[in-house]
Amino acid sequence: MKINIDKNRLSLKLWEYFMVFALSIVGLLWLLQIVFMNSFYETMKIREITKIGNNLVEMYKTEDFQEELISLSFKQGIVINILDEYGNLIYPLDIFDIIKQPRLNEKLFNDFLSRLYLSNNNYVAYVVEDERLDESTIIYGAILENDDGSNYFLYINSMLQPVDSTTNILKNQLIMVTFIALILSLGLSLVISKKLSKPIEKITDLSKELALGNYDIEFDKGEYTEISNLANTLNIATKELSKSEELRRDFLANVTHDLKTPLTVIKSYGELIRDISGKDDVKREKNINIIIEETDKLSKLVDDLLELTKLQAGLSKLDLEVFDLSDLAENVADRFKYFVEEQGYRISIEKSGDTKVYADKMKIQQVIYNLINNAINYTLEDKLITIKIEEKNENVVLSVIDRGQGIDKDEINYIWERYYRSGKSHIREKSGSGIGLSMVKSIILAHNGEYGVESEIGKGSRFYFKLKRYANVKD
Incomplete structure (x- = not known):
């Protein structure tokens, strides 16, 4: 039976990344401890000998120079000599050296001088193969300047001890460490990947229920900030x-x-x-x-x-023109004469300042009509509706004020939404599909205007919108 494995699952991806990380660490250890061990050791040893030599050069001609030279030679297990310009040993000398007058091999000394004089510094450090011992040797050389006569040379010779045995020990240890690390990484990666992916899988399952129309579900917050933020957003x-x-x-x-x-x-x-x-x-x-x-x-x-x-799809074009918003409000109010004459409604119009605007007259007329009609639907027994048109700074503000029961705080954020119709009681039997205020919102937004409502239970509501005054409209 063929098992289908989703290679893009988060848990599998996390496991893969964790294993790659663990293998990278183990591989790095192998490179540093095994592959590059000899070169690393050689570099560190050259630096150590160079530091010793440079310190001795600085101490040359001081009272402690000879004592320090002998001390370092014994402590570090290295050969430190002072040579003249012919390669003869100047210091240290014992009674036998005075008789024998030891001298550095001519070939080695010429190579030493050649490297030293070609160096950009006053010293040189390099590795050569000692044919007698069949081992690598570190050579350090520096010029010791004298005030009178010819200069001397500081010559340091140190065996580069083989690290093959050490490398073999480390290799055996690393094999064990690698095996243990891979086992631990495998187990730990499975645990972590499952722990991280579980809340996401749970959210996915709940999202499928949501897609089927179950709105009673609640997304649980996780241990991680990102999961909690996602759960909050989905809730x-x-x-x-x-x-x-x-x-x-x-x-x-x-x-x-x-x-x-x-x-x-x-x-x-x-x-x-x-x-x-x-x-x-x-x-x-x-x-x-x-x-x-x-x-x-x-x-x-x-x-x-x-x-x-x-309007909501942005397909309705605006036919812009200049007109007086106060005059338009009066014309729209005249369309409600039936309610004034037959049902006792009172519509009061107050205007002040320059109320000319640059807008789509027919659509703004529809806005005013919907606001007045809404006020008539929800006003109380006094049946008073006040329409105010006033200049405020750079805007013209039209307000429709009723003395109805007001709008509950729980509903006030939704009255502008499509299909919404308040459940509050009213004087006149209301009709319509609940799109009047949604049209107001869409038309005013299309004009880059502002709209809003102020309401208090038991005192009534004030619906308003703002448009730029014509004098402040930029072409």
Whole structure:
């Protein structure tokens, strides 16, 4: 049976990265301790001999020079000599050296002088093969300047001890360390990868439930900040989706009601015309007018839905012109004469300052109409609605104020959303699908204006919008 393994799983990727890291560390240890051991040891030994030689050069001609030379030679196990310009040993000398007058091998001494004089420094350090001992030797040389006569040379010779035996020991140890490290890394990487991936897998499973429409789920916070932030974000998104779904259901219920009512009226009066009106022209005309009015309501509802869709999609173009917002507000208020004359509503208009704006007159007219209609729906018994148009700094502000019950704080953030309709009681039976304020929001945003609401329970609400005053509009 073939097992399908998802190579892109987070747990597998974390395990791979951890193993690569562990192998890299072990590989680095092998390189430093085994492969580069000899070169590393040689470099460190040359530095050590060079430091000793440079210190002796600085101490030359001091009282402690000879004592320090002998001391270092014994402590470090190295040969330290002072030679003249012919390679003869000057110091240290014992009684036998005085008789024998030892001299450095001519070939070695000539190579030594050649390297020293070609050096950019006053000293030289290098490695040569000692043919007698068949071992590598470190040679250090420096010029010891004398005030009178020829100069002397500091010559240091140190055997470069082989580290093969040490390398073999380290190699055996590293084999054990590598085996143990890989086992531990394998186990630790599996634990860590599972611990890190588990909360993400849990969030993924819950997200699938969310995609199926279950909005009652809650994403748990993890031990890590990033997981907690992700869970918080998804919880907020879940709440918003839940509210959106609720608004959608309300919208469908509202639209169904608003479509069904005119259709029922149209059908009823159509039947009256067919069955009762007969040749009575007055009744027939009255019934036909009612049918036309209800048809107009349906047409306006559809037009509003289409216009809102265009506005929110950015497809509705603005036909900009200069006009007085106060005059437009008065014209729109006149369309509500029926409520003033027949139902006792009072609409007061207050204006001050320069209220000319540069905007789409038809769309701003729709904004004002929706705000006044909203106020009529929710005002209380005094039926007073105040419309204020005033100049404020560089803006013109239009406010529609009612003395209704006000809006609850829990609802005030959602009244501008599409499909939303407040559940508060009202005086006049409200109709509409809950898109009036959403249209206000979309139209004002399309004009780069500002909108808002101030409300207090039991005292009423003030809906307003701001547009740039025409004098301050830049081309």
